[in-house]
Amino acid sequence: xxxxxxxxxxxxxxxxxxxxxxxxxxxxxxxxxxxxxxxxxxxxxxxxxxxxxxxxxxxxxxxxxxxxxxxxxxxxxxxxx
Numbered sequence: 001x002x003x004x005x006x007x008x009x010x011x012x013x014x015x016x017x018x019x020x021x022x023x024x025x026x027x028x029x030x031x032x033x034x035x036x037x038x039x040x041x042x043x044x045x046x047x048x049x050x051x052x053x054x055x056x057x058x059x060x061x062x063x064x065x066x067x068x069x070x071x072x073x074x075x076x077x078x079x080x081x
Contacts, residue, residue: 012076 013019025033032048035041071077 008075012074 032041032044035044068077072079
């Protein structure tokens with residue numbers, strides 16, 4: 001049981017924001033990473049990612065309820081028993 005919990009925790013950590021963001025940052029073009037002006041950086045990111053087809057289903061609602069729902073779906077909530 002403890003080993004299963006450790007495996008689930010390790011998988012969860014690797015999918016977390018703090019684990020993945022350095023890889024995402026390093027994947028950006030160096031010209032984008034070296035932008036000094038925040039507004040220019042934001043506009044460049046919007047242009048880069050505007051063509052992505054993001055699921056509208058996940059882009060609405062109250063943040064806390066969305067987080068709770070995601071935890072339940074992934075089996076990471078105390079409600080899952």
